[in-house]
Amino acid sequence: MNEEPGAVPAQLPGMAWLPLGLGLGLMLALTAYPRLLVGADGKADHLAATLACWAMAAGLTRGVGYVPANAWARRLLSGPASLLALLLAIAQLRLGLDRLLG
Secondary structure, eight states: OOOOTTOOOSSOOOOOHHHHHHHHHHHHHHHHOGGGGBOTTSSBOHHHHHHHHHHHHHHHHHHTTOOOSSHHHHHHTSHHHHHHHHHHHHHHHHHOHHHHHO
């Protein structure tokens, strides 16, 4: 299918309120209380921080309605990816997944 340059797609993705809320909530919570990402040993948990930032970025990206053209970026910045990253961050803080997996 040949499309004219600059043609607008039939339907734009639109905002996704759940991922947007998750992204905004994480942004506010981690800014106000960064100690949420401290492990049981009292030190910063870098894996949990990475996963939480991924969840926040994916939630904000998909939440505002941006859907990347690249397939990998589209998967990594989707609503389900945001939820998965948040659950993995919580599991890392509670269970220490890095010690269980490696």
